[in-house]
Amino acid sequence: MKIRVGIYGYGNLGKGVECAIMNNDDLELKAVFSRREPEQIKLLSKNVPVYKTEEAISMEKDIDVMILCGGSATDLPKQTPMIAKYFNVVDSFDTHAKIPEHLNTVHNRALIGNKTAIISVGWDPGMFSLNRIYSMAVLPNGETYTFWGKGVSQGHSDAIRRIQGVLDAKQYTIPKQEALDSVRSGANPEFSTRQKHLRECFVVAAEDADLEKIKNEIETMPNYFSDYDTIVNFISQDELNKNHSGIPHGGLVIRTGKSGEKLENNHRIEYSLALDSNPEFTAGVLVAYARAAVRMNRSGKKGGYTPFDVAPIDLIKENRSDAIINYL
């Protein structure tokens, strides 16, 4: 019998989860829940109902795991604890400083309902976190560096769009090659914000706009750009649509460290992601952990967890013997 999955929130991430379920034949999309009116929503999947979020709880018996696809700022802090009492859940909560609090709240709610919840699932937090903990574990004498990009930052793109005279914009975060080279050399560098990443912006300006003024406003914008080397390119809307319509992302986790009696041997562990679609890749991770949440619940592991608590074997559809033969 397939694992019956619900999607709670149907934006980019929710659509990505829908696609990911199609690529996992042990999973079945049972229903989508949205704050919008169901008749406004057209799914990619055939014969899957859309309901208002308020109706979710009534489907406790029909859904094995709910994948929460809302945002970390305001949606997930409320939705995950609420839903975790009724369903096994997975979310991609990524407000780093608030993870312990969120985990604690979700844990207690899940325990009330005898459910299993896995939070902070995605690529960072998520796959990058796993690489940080594994590489720390096996190479304790060293230093870990995380780089993001090349990829689109939605928040920074939005910030540019709010500038007067800007019609549209896309911002890429890019790791600096010198910084990567220095880390890979094993030099254990310390970086300022400016030294690690640069920001490249593609901006569509209104016909009568003052380009120098826009450029200056971007470059000096506090929190967003003032601490970075920023490249501003003005392009046409056509060009933006043609060359910058995707939401690619990625990055690297690099750990260098030493071993030996006198720490005379150097080692480097490097993990990198190059993703055409940030939400679709995140969705792939969510779906694998949704499978794990159901399995953990069935084997008695109730409450709140993070990817650190999940054994890799629970993430795949194959049984353990096949996994050993195919991947070990």
Place this chain on the structure above:
Amino acid sequence: MKIRVGIYGYGNLGKGVECAIMNNDDLELKAVFSRREPEQIKLLSKNVPVYKTEEAISMEKDIDVMILCGGSATDLPKQTPMIAKYFNVVDSFDTHAKIPEHLNTVHNRALIGNKTAIISVGWDPGMFSLNRIYSMAVLPNGETYTFWGKGVSQGHSDAIRRIQGVLDAKQYTIPKQEALDSVRSGANPEFSTRQKHLRECFVVAAEDADLEKIKNEIETMPNYFSDYDTIVNFISQDELNKNHSGIPHGGLVIRTGKSGEKLENNHRIEYSLALDSNPEFTAGVLVAYARAAVRMNRSGKKGGYTPFDVAPIDLIKENRSDAIINYL
């Protein structure tokens, strides 16, 4: 109280484990066991006793986990099951085809003694296996490639040394750049053995040796070299000692895959290791899993496991709250 570790077998790997324990302050080396006479062995650690392997069983109460450092061909198939009845154990068994059988034997023996055993710990099998299973789990629609090197193959070096007229030799396995480029492009290539890796040999020949004959014997050696492009360099013993005395290794696990309604988006996951010392890095992995074996045993997980069964949180010395803050 520190975790009390025993080392069973004191070759390159055993010495590496000894060094790794020094780099993990929650672990303590309690004793080393060897088939050699204890008085012949000089440890790097002070005040740690060396015993004959036969004495190990008498120390059941003094050691929390035994790290088995013998070879996979003949040592571990006997030693791990034997020891697993008396101690929590970790080994680096790497004869891939025999892993299911080894796991089964070790599992049954560990259960008799209420112990926990984790087998096939290292970097391949080990860290590479983890990356194969994780990347398969999150990107099911794709292809995984494993490359080894640049690194020293001990078996191939030995094979060259057995050729008449060869005084010493070192062989490096090297991934082919064209193969890496093709995989990274997302082309999902199929490779012959020759297309994936090349083999470079550094050979010290006797003064009167026939170099052409040696070169030919290497290049045509079945199983070892005949299926590969092989480069043979003749050098002096001095040069070999100076430039090729280390045992570096490494490699890459790359998965490319697709997502989206029409599989229109491409993703690449890449994990790579560049290691100055193969045995010392392997030792670092063994030591982390030794910690996990003790924790799993204390929490009631008895029997035989592989790295696939171990949650990452059990590998590090920090508690869960700190791990979440520091690595998630």
